[in-house]
Amino acid sequence: MLKAMIPNRRLLAPILIPTILITIGMTLGNAFIPLYARKLGASMATAALVSSLFFLGQAAADLPVGWLVHHFGEKRNMAGGGILTVLAMVLRIAATDMMMFTASVILFGVGISLIWIAQMSWLKKEIGGRDRGHAMSMEGGALRLARILGPLAGGFLAENFGYRVLFGIQGIFCLSAVLVILFAIPHTPGAEGSYARSLETAAARWKSGRTTILAAGVGLAGLMMLRASRDILIPLWGGELGLNEARIGIVMFTGAAVDTALFWISGIIMTRSGRKTAAIACTTGLALAIALLPLARSFPALMLLSALAGLGNAMGAGINLAISGDLAPGDSPVAFMSIWRFFMGFAGFGGPALAALMIGIAGNASAPPVAAATGFMGALLMFFFMKDTTRK
Numbered sequence: 001m002l003k004a005m006i007p008n009r010r011l012l013a014p015i016l017i018p019t020i021l022i023t024i025g026m027t028l029g030n031a032f033i034p035l036y037a038r039k040l041g042a043s044m045a046t047a048a049l050v051s052s053l054f055f056l057g058q059a060a061a062d063l064p065v066g067w068l069v070h071h072f073g074e075k076r077n078m079a080g081g082g083i084l085t086v087l088a089m090v091l092r093i094a095a096t097d098m099m100m101f102t103a104s105v106i107l108f109g110v111g112i113s114l115i116w117i118a119q120m121s122w123l124k125k126e127i128g129g130r131d132r133g134h135a136m137s138m139e140g141g142a143l144r145l146a147r148i149l150g151p152l153a154g155g156f157l158a159e160n161f162g163y164r165v166l167f168g169i170q171g172i173f174c175l176s177a178v179l180v181i182l183f184a185i186p187h188t189p190g191a192e193g194s195y196a197r198s199l200e201t202a203a204a205r206w207k208s209g210r211t212t213i214l215a216a217g218v219g220l221a222g223l224m225m226l227r228a229s230r231d232i233l234i235p236l237w238g239g240e241l242g243l244n245e246a247r248i249g250i251v252m253f254t255g256a257a258v259d260t261a262l263f264w265i266s267g268i269i270m271t272r273s274g275r276k277t278a279a280i281a282c283t284t285g286l287a288l289a290i291a292l293l294p295l296a297r298s299f300p301a302l303m304l305l306s307a308l309a310g311l312g313n314a315m316g317a318g319i320n321l322a323i324s325g326d327l328a329p330g331d332s333p334v335a336f337m338s339i340w341r342f343f344m345g346f347a348g349f350g351g352p353a354l355a356a357l358m359i360g361i362a363g364n365a366s367a368p369p370v371a372a373a374t375g376f377m378g379a380l381l382m383f384f385f386m387k388d389t390t391r392k
Helices: 009-030 033-039 042-073 074-094 098-126 130-161 165-183 195-208 210-240 243-259 262-274 276-292 298-315 319-328 334-360 364-385
Strands: none
Touching: 009 074, 009 098, 009 130, 009 165, 009 319, 033 042, 033 098, 033 165, 033 210, 042 074, 042 098, 042 195, 042 210, 042 319, 042 334, 074 098, 074 165, 098 298, 098 319, 130 165, 195 210, 195 334, 210 243, 210 276, 210 298, 210 334, 243 298, 262 276, 262 319, 276 319, 276 334, 276 364, 319 334, 334 364
16 A cells, blocks of 8 residues: 555655655744744735745746756755755844845745755656656655644744744754755766756757646646745734734644645546646635635634635645656756746745735735735636646
């Protein structure tokens, strides 16, 4: 049973363990970035914008990371990315103003970019065909398992011990991930040939399937905007309701628990109905939950909407990894993947940035419906123009 669920376990396990550790390190504090920015004196709109810079850091690094992975191999880049996340936490602990705090958010995004592109490249090389949907679903499940523990523990730590203790524990998890990468993952050499060859294969792949690639890219960009907006708008909305960090952590935990408990649904949908169906179902469910956010006027109502968002997101566990893995060329995929991640990173930045803009222009209640509308439009584009990428 386990062998059927996790193909190539010997290769996948070293990916899952550091993924869980680094994601716990990330989710312990990411939900509280906007709240800490508020404590440093930022407005609600500025707090949302600062949080979005995590995704901007990823996007800025994605293209050069493709070259680095090609030349130096996956293991070195995973380790380098982990070290950057540790340094980001050290900077965050030392931060006494918005400039230092903002720099730590961006640096953490750069480190995550190094790790995730290297992982995507490795998974593309080692796990192919029909098994990739299961593998990517398990990767998404690992992320969701970490998301259960992170917000709940982070809220407790911030409320009872302060933010600097929270940031220090984040750093410990990131350092643990670095050690696992260094000692548990075998050496991976750089790719043979020039990076120009990888760019050529990416260009050839674009020419052979541009309509599906464009529809999938725009649709998943809408999903990325929703996911980023959810992680920022729900904590900010809780803060506006007067909830403390512990209660906001419980709200985020509720959504993550539903998400994690049901992530296996994504693997079933992708295998039986295809990647396209899973992507549309995930986007639509998440957009609906965010659209209803202005109606949440109490702690239980916010928990209910967080659970609804978790249900929607569960239907697309690993969907971005699965579709990008399907679309990437089999020969030298790293350039395609880095370009893909570049646009997904900007989409993740665009969701909270758009929310910040709407908050500044029309007030707090205007951001959730606008974010939801972008997701619904992405789902429509995928429905009409995207061919399913599932390998038969």
